[in-house]
Amino acid sequence: MQKIGVFVCWCGSNIAGTVDVAAVVEAVKKIPDVAYAVDYKYMCSEEGQKIIKDAVEEYGLDRIVVCSCSPRMHEATFRKCAESIGINPYMVEIANIREQCSWVLKDVKVATEKAIQLAKAAIAKVRFNNPLHPGQSQVVKRALVIGGGIAGIQTALDIADAGYKVDILEKEPTIGGKMAQIDKTFPTLDCSACILTPKMVDAACHENITIHTYSDLEAVSGYVGNFDVTIRKKARSVKADICSGCGICTEKCPARKTPSEFDEGLRNRGAIYIPFAQAIPKVPVIDREACLKFKTGKCGVCSIVCPNGAIDYTQEDELITEKYGAIVLATGFELIDLENYGNLGYGRSKNVITSMQLERLTNAAGPTEGHLVCPASGKEPKSVVIVSCVGSRDTSGRGKTYCSKVCCMYNAKHAMYIREKYPNVDVTVFYIDVRTPGKGFDEFQRRAVEEYGVHYVRGQVGKIMSDKEGNLTVFASDLNSGRHLMLNPDLVVLACAVKPAKDARKLASMLTASIDTNDFYVEAHPKLRPVESPTAGIFLSGMCQGPKDIPETVSQAGAAAAKVIGLLAKDKLMTNPCTAKCNEQICSGCLTCTNVCPYGAISGVEKEVVTLNGTREKRVVAVVNEALCQGCGACTVACPSASMDLQGFTNKQILAEVDALC
Amino acid sequence: MVINNKERAEMLRQLAGTNVSLCIQCGRCSANCPVAWKMDVLPHRFVYELLNGGNVDVLLEAKSPWKCLSCFSCAERCPKGVSPAAIMEAVRLTHIRAQGNNKLNPADLENYDDKMPQQAIVAAFRKFNK
Structure with missing residues (x-):
């Protein structure tokens, strides 16, 4: 005879506030094989676990049902508790009477009734639980x-x-x-x-x-x-072991029509290029789509000028x-495309730039050697407008719904170092909110206003127009004064939203x-x-x-x-024993399971099996690799002969649960 | 803040049929409005006053709804999908209703463009009527 112990947790008032836990205990006590049932304020606490351990010893329990929170929270806790007193951890079942009951119901009567039903289902399941033992797998260091x-x-x-x-x-x-x-x-x-x-x-x-x-x-x-x-190590077309990184090839390359990715398109690079001076490895790469040698077969300047003979046009991907x-x-981010923000004039006027372009313009290693100029005229700007939240916090479908988080701080940074280097340049930041949580962050933003005299205007920029001479007109609102503004800055910086790198989805x-x-x-x-x-x-x-x-x-x-x-640091990993298992006696070898398995854990193997009549025969059956199986259960559903079963969630167990509920 | 007449604020909200609670008060509506420079109360204020159950009178007394072109620039550029133009229209409608009847007969008008947004046509009637 089985001896099942049922432990009903209050979870403070989380469960006990809506579920009459004493009524649950009384109800489950009437179920055959339930040898012991009790409720306690916090079952997961040390004291609660002691109640379980004591009950196991006193009543000789062999199966445990805990009515508590989601198994995602404390299943492991109670399994460990069971293991510590010599019960196989897989003889423990959790009835989720918090997330699936007390938190979603308001009426005590209804919630209590549901809690009892869930407890009954867990008890019905635990009757069919078998001890399971995790396997081990190696860890590649x-x-x-x-x-x-x-x-x-x-x-x-x-x-x-x-x-x-x-x-x-x-x-x-x-x-x-x-x-x-x-x-x-x-x-x-x-x-x-x-x-x-x-x-x-x-x-x-x-x-x-x-x-x-x-x-x-x-x-x-x-x-x-x-x-x-x-x-896939793409072909650099340069032998990395011979190249000294002198960069002569990058200087002499005649194909200079490709905008430099590193300089955000503010200058062009050669078809053979090193992104920046401190690049690691400092080995150039040939952009085969831009290279004249690859496009027309005529050129080869780089291989002529290379003092080491490191250029290799025949190199292949490795x-x-x-x-x-x-x-x-750690795939990082990129800035959003501004194609949905035509009103801000990016792409139409060269003097409307992104924050990343401003970084390059002010960088000493950048295209202007750190000299801030308007890209269209090459002249120093007299006034700069910085627009925050371009494409951030936008639920209209044009931009991103989230706050990009870093812009408020870098806007203050940009404003500050423009004013630091060029005290005569007027800087205006348009903002919705200034969000600067972080150590020393708010102080930093305030310095921009208090020490550097940056104008912060609460409002947004609507349209940016550019005339034939490239002069900009910015239409904006100043919400605090209720005024509509028209400004003529020389340079506009758009603090674009960030988005995950392109290949994140792939x-x-x-x-x-x-x-x-x-x-x-x-x-x-x-x-x-x-x-x-x-x-x-x-x-x-x-x-x-x-x-x-x-x-x-x-x-x-x-x-x-x-x-x-x-x-x-671990030498071996314990694998989850709740994996699929094939009953080879009734497996017909159709291998439907191999097609549905997302982990490639099942394969057809020809082996000698004992048939249902006791005879031996050699045929193909499905064999599960326990290390690969993640226990999703797709194969158990697909199997036409019900020979696939998920250990810990067998068809028998699931049906018993359903029977208990209906 | 002047809290007056929550019922009237609610009425305007219902007439406008746009969800003002989405507003993050960025001011792009006012920045984009091509006639903002002629308005006494800027478009963002129409959302703000309804959002915080505030001063409805300032909206009803404003000249802005009669300057509004119903061009929908405000609604188009709103990052949250709010339509200040719809509130402008709601204010106009409130005035019309207060007058008792609409004397303008649409059938009397001949030369209007089929492609005009419906609300713009109706808004034009309101303004013409006033």
């Missing part, structure tokens, strides 16, 4: 970081410093990311390159870090601890396969990592597991998870690294 910006570099450095091998995968020809383009960083106004490039060099020199630049993720398979990854234990997504589907409607990667828990993806073994770092500034990105990068180190 190597991590892959996708993205070589500040998030990826910091994550890689932290993992490498702990003694594990890390590979950085970067799609651009150099690591550094967006931070390399930025002139100065808030709230200290120190030079971005000065703090980033030492980290880039550290990463490049680190014995545990391998950097794959100009590379894409080609394929991923496997599971936590054992990812098989194929990396595929590298490697095994990893963990993968970190990567998410390759890695089965979840993304939200804006293509930001979703964390496993917004508060308690902020750097982990719901997919085991995938971690998140930086802007790809949501808008954040450099200090936050670096903290998150460190947090993600700590999680990776925690995983890699």
Whole structure:
């Protein structure tokens, strides 16, 4: 005879406020095989767990049902509790009477009735529970970081410093990311390159870090601890081992019609180029779509001028396969396209620029060597208008619904360093709200007003018109005074919304990592597991998870690294025993299951099986790889002969639950 | 803040049929309005006063609704999909209703463009009538 113990939790007033817990206890006591039932204020507390342990000893319980919160919250707690007194953890069932009952119902009578029903279902299921034993899988002690910006570099450095091998995968020809383009960083106004490039060099020199630049993720398979990854190292057309990085080729290249990505299109680059002086690796790459040699077959200047003979037009993409234990997504962000904001004149007037373009214009290594000029005239501006929230907080469908978070601070930064360098230039910032939470952030923004005399106008810019001479007219509103404004600035800076990198969605589907409607990667828990993806073994770092500034990105990068180190430090991982299992006796070998399995965990194997009549025969049956199986249950539904069953959630258990409810 | 006559604010809100609670008070409506420079009360204020149950009289006494072109620039550029133009129209309608009857007969008008937004035609009637 089975001995089931039922433990009903109050969860303070969370459950007991709506559910009559004593009535639940009385109701379940009448069910056969329930040897003991009790309620307690906090079952998950140490005292609550002691009640369970004592009851097991006193009444010799062999199955436990806990009526409490969602199993996502405390199933593990109660399983551990059971294990500590010698009961197999999989003999524990949770009846969710909080999220699925007390929180969603108001009427005590109705809620109590539902709680009893849920408890009955869990009791019906637990009767058919069998002890399950987790398997073990190896952990490959190597991590892959996708993205070589500040998030990826910091994550890689932290993992490498702990003694594990890390590979950085970067799609651009150099690591550094967006931070390399930025002139100065808030709230200290120190030079971005000065703090980033030492980290880039550290990463490049680190014995545990391998950097794959100009590379894409080609394929991923496997599971936590054992990812098989194929990396496509695109052909640079330059032999990296011979090239000295002198840059003569980039100077002599005659094909100079491609706007420089690094300089945000403010100047052109050659077809063979190094994005910036401190690039790592400092090896040029030939943009084959722009190169005359590749387009017409005539040219070859770079190979003539190269003193080392490093140019190789025949180089082909290289595929590298490697095994990893963990993968970190650090794919970063880009600015939105402004095609839906034609009224702001971006693209029509060269003097309307994005904030990133302003970074390049003020950067000493930029196209103007740090001299702030209007791109159309080449003259110094007399007045500058900065427009915040361009495409942010926009639910009309033209922009992004979220706040981009970093703009308020960089607007203050831009305004400040324009006024610092050019005290005669008038700077006006149009804003909806100034959002500057963060250490020293509000003080920073106030300095822009109080010390640097930047005009902050609460209102927005409607239209920006440009006449034939390129003179701008800005129509705006000043809400505090209720005035309509017409300004004639020489330069307008648009603080565009940020969005996740273009290939975030593609990567998410390759890695089965979840993304939200804006293509930001979703964390496993917004508060308690902020750097982990719901997919085991995938971690998140930086802007790809949501808008954040450099200090936050670096903290998150460190947090993600700590999680990776925690995983890699294990020699073996316990696998979830709730996997699919094939009853080979009745499996017909149709292998429908192999087609529906999203993890490629099932294969057809020819083997000798004992048939239902007791005879032996050799035939194809479905075999589940327990390490790959994630327990989704798709195969159990697809199987026409019901020979596939999910352990812990067998057809028998589920039907018993349904029977108890109906 | 002058809190007066919540019922009238609610009436205007219903007449306008636009969800003012979406407004983040950015002021793009007023910035985009081509006749804002002729208005005594700017378009954003029409949303603001209804949003916070405020001073309805200032809207009813304003000259702005009679300057409004019903061009819908405000609604088009609103990042939140609010239509200040609809509130302008609601104010006009309130005045018309207060007058008792609309003496203008649409059938008397011959030369108007079929492609004009319906609300613009109606708004033109209101203004013409006044």
